[in-house]
Amino acid sequence: MRLLAALIGLLIAVPAWADCPLDLGRGTGIVVFSSHYLIAFRPDPLRIEVGEPFSLLFNVCTKNDKPAELVAVDAQMPEHKHGMNYRPTIVSLGEGRYRVDGMVFHMPGRWELAIDVRAGEESERLSHEFVVK
Amino acid sequence: MKRWLLGALLAALAASAVAQAPLPWSDDEVKAIARHGPWPPPAPSDPSNRVAGMPNAIVLGEHLFNEPRLSADGAMSCATCHVAGRDWGDGRAKAMGRRELDRRTPSLWNVGYAHWFGWDGAGDSLWSQSIRPILDPREMAGDAARVAGLLREGKALACGYERAFGHRPNGDDEKLLVDAAKALAAFQATLVSPRTPFDAFRDALVAGDREAAARYPLAAQRGLKIFIEANCAACHFGPRFTNGEFGDVGIPFFTRPGEVDSGRLDGLGKLANSTFNLLGKHNDDASGASALRTRHVQRLHSNFGEFRVPSLRQLGSGPFMHNGHFATLEDVVKHYSEVNPDRLHSDALPLVRPLALTSEQSADLIAFLRTLSAEAPPRPTPPPLCP
Ligand SMILES: [Cu+2]
Numbered sequence: 103m104r105l106l107a108a109l110i111g112l113l114i115a116v117p118a119w120a121d122c123p124l125d126l127g128r129g130t131g132i133v134v135f136s137s138h139y140l141i142a143f144r145p146d147p148l149r150i151e152v153g154e155p156f157s158l159l160f161n162v163c164t165k166n167d168k169p170a171e172l173v174a175v176d177a178q179m180p181e182h183k184h185g186m187n188y189r190p191t192i193v194s195l196g197e198g199r200y201r202v203d204g205m206v207f208h209m210p211g212r213w214e215l216a217i218d219v220r221a222g223e224e225s226e227r228l229s230h231e232f233v234v235k
Numbered sequence: 236m237k238r239w240l241l242g243a244l245l246a247a248l249a250a251s252a253v254a255q256a257p258l259p260w261s262d263d264e265v266k267a268i269a270r271h272g273p274w275p276p277p278a279p280s281d282p283s284n285r286v287a288g289m290p291n292a293i294v295l296g297e298h299l300f301n302e303p304r305l306s307a308d309g310a311m312s313c314a315t316c317h318v319a320g321r322d323w324g325d326g327r328a329k330a331m332g333r334r335e336l337d338r339r340t341p342s343l344w345n346v347g348y349a350h351w352f353g354w355d356g357a358g359d360s361l362w363s364q365s366i367r368p369i370l371d372p373r374e375m376a377g378d379a380a381r382v383a384g385l386l387r388e389g390k391a392l393a394c395g396y397e398r399a400f401g402h403r404p405n406g407d408d409e410k411l412l413v414d415a416a417k418a419l420a421a422f423q424a425t426l427v428s429p430r431t432p433f434d435a436f437r438d439a440l441v442a443g444d445r446e447a448a449a450r451y452p453l454a455a456q457r458g459l460k461i462f463i464e465a466n467c468a469a470c471h472f473g474p475r476f477t478n479g480e481f482g483d484v485g486i487p488f489f490t491r492p493g494e495v496d497s498g499r500l501d502g503l504g505k506l507a508n509s510t511f512n513l514l515g516k517h518n519d520d521a522s523g524a525s526a527l528r529t530r531h532v533q534r535l536h537s538n539f540g541e542f543r544v545p546s547l548r549q550l551g552s553g554p555f556m557h558n559g560h561f562a563t564l565e566d567v568v569k570h571y572s573e574v575n576p577d578r579l580h581s582d583a584l585p586l587v588r589p590l591a592l593t594s595e596q597s598a599d600l601i602a603f604l605r606t607l608s609a610e611a612p613p614r615p616t617p618p619p620l621c622p
Contacts, residue, residue: 153478155527182469182586187480188531204531208480209469210270235266 122163131161134228138165139219141228145205150234152210155188160200164221172200173225174218177232179211207234257448258456260440267463269441274434276474279347279424282520283360283513284417287424292399296422297617298392299415304385306375313368313419316340319614322551323426328559332374337490339559344549347424350479350528354542354557355502359529360518361420363511366412383411395620413517428549432606433459451606458603461596465571469586476547476607483541484587485574486556496558499541503534549608564604568597 122140131142142161150156162170172192178185190204207213215230260268278288286292299305303312316330317323323343330336338354346352346361358364368374369382386396386404396404399418404411432451439447462468472478481499488496506512506529513526520526542557555561561570572592592600 152472153480155531184537185535187533187535188528189533190531204527206528206531208478210472211469235270 123161132230134217134230136226136228138221138224138226139163139170139228140165141217141219143217143230150207150232152234153206153208155204155206158190158202158205160202160217162198162200162219168221170198170219170221172202172217173220175202175205175215177205177207177213177215179209180214181212182209207232210235257436257440257445257451258453258460264460264463265440267468268437268459270468270473271476272434272437272441272474274430274437274474275427276348278427281347281361281420281424281525282522283518283525284362284420285519286399286414286417286421289399289421291395292418292421293425294422294618294620295392295395295399296418296420298395298620299419300422301617302385302392304389305369305377305382305415307377307381311375313365316368316374317343322549322611324551326552326554328554328562330374332368332371333376334373336373337496338557339554341545342549342551343423343426344428345475345546346426347420348475351481351502351543353502355496355498355505356481356543357502357505357509359506359513360511360525361423362413362416363509363513363517365416365419365423366511369412369416379408379412382415383408386411386415391620398621410517413511416511417519429609429611431548431609433603436606452602454599454602455606456603457596458599458601461590461592461600462603465590466586470544471547477544480544481538481541482544482586483537485570486542486558486560488540488558490558495540497539498557499538499543500534503532503538506532547604547607549611550604551608564601565597568592568600568604572597 122142131144133140133142135141140163142163143158146157146159158175160172160175162172164170172194175190175192176185186206187208188204188206190202193201193203195201211233213232213234215232217228217230219226219228281287300313300317303309303315305312311332316325316332317340318325325331325340328339330338330340341354349361350359352358352361352364353367358367369377370379383404386392393404396414396418399421400414404414406414432455436448436451436455439445439451468476470478470480470482483498488498490496509515511517513520513529518526550564553559553561553563555564555567561567571587572590574587574589576588590596
């Protein structure tokens with residue numbers, strides 16, 4: 103809730119972000135942001151099953167409306183100190199939209215997604231946590 | 236007198252409680268247990284194999300499975316090592332082909348649900364995995380020409396081929412070898428292990444049927460608690476009790492002095508070099524979706540010494556592990572109880588740690604593991620190829 107309020111505050115404060123389409127279809131999306139980037143994404147299929155391949159659909163926006171690039175996506179289990187057994191690939195769909203294929207969370211538990219984005223000289227890593235059961 | 240009566244009454248009550256109530260299970264535990272079912276799952280599907288699930292291909296596959304003429308000396312068939320009455324294994328620590336191999340013959344129960352095959356995952360489809368033993372000089376030592384010849388010229392087999400594939404055996408030797416393997420795969424995918432006492436308990440728990448749940452032995456229930464507590468399901472996940480991936484639980488992997496079986500690391504190299512992998516021309520799935528894992532899998536340092544996480548269903552009487560390192564289930568549980576973390580070759584995965592079980596706890600865990608098996612009905616003789 104507090105996150106949502108912060109997000110709305112942010113959207114109002116930064117005009118360019120108001121245009122950032124957060125909904126990636128099906129009315130669902132996860133949103134992560136920093137002072138430069140606003141990233142919306144959702145898994146496809148929506149429910150991540152342990153051991154089953156899935157994709158991620160991304161929408162990457164920047165504060166100043168400059169084009170941003172999704173550079174890399176990876177995930178690891180911090181408690182188990184290991185990453186994925188698969189290397190995802192990124193396909194650009196234009197206008198800040200991306201599709202990431204070949205993700206597999208092969209164990210139940212906490213996975214930390216790392217999203218590397220770049221706009222011009224500036225690159226940054228944002229992250230999001232999933233718990234798959 | 237009254238005191239005595241009360242005591243007897245209490246004792247009787249306690250006894251009946253033991254016999255009739257399941258252990259208390261939290262919502263989280265019930266959810267975790269539910270993930271190990273339902274059983275059986277829907278029949279496996281394999282878009283990379285155009286005859287998967289087709290009755291005539293399954294019959295042809297079963298005949299080929301028992302066919303010693305696939306081997307160079309006409310003496311060895313798949314069934315030599317994968318014996319129906321031995322849970323589709325051979326009961327040996329290491330398989331015996333034309334000479335002793337380095338690994339144990341795995342059971343073929345539920346093999347149709349896997350996505351990597353062999354202890355090292357060198358195969359990415361059931362049909363490509365079925366080609367390996369035919370060609371391996373240490374096993375059946377056959378070749379494509381021999382298999383193709385049998386399909387073209389063996390009267391019954393040629394007829395069985397035509398029924399399964401809808402046309403006479405044509406094409407080059409390699410294509411016919413692959414077709415034989417696809418029929419073998421269609422057959423093996425039908426080997427689904429029976430429902431077990433665990434499945435009855437799991438379903439009762441999910442349905443909230445305490446009475447039915449209480450029929451599951453208490454020792455097994457206590458063992459299941461240990462299984463959950465120890466996070467065995469991090470790897471032994473889902474209805475088959477395997478996530479289908481690879482792990483290192485500290486089993487020595489020296490094959491002979493100075494030689495190691497590097498497991499998954501080597502398996503990924505073999506996979507990439509195989510003309511029969513799902514990226515090749517023999518994949519029947521035009522969409523390419525079935526090759527997704529093969530396309531994205533990455534070779535990691537940590538793959539050294541990793542072996543595929545085995546299913547825990549229908550474990551059989553052993554030996555266990557990729558090289559038959561342990562003779563009994565007792566030995567396996569002792570290993571997990573006492574494993575030396577320094578023996579783990581990967582970067583200290585905190586997933587496997589010495590559990591320090593008491594002898595009662597070990598017995599409970601074994602009691603639980605044994606409830607993942609049930610007697611399978613005897614295998615009927617396969618129907619004739621061309622009646
Ligand atoms: Cu993990």
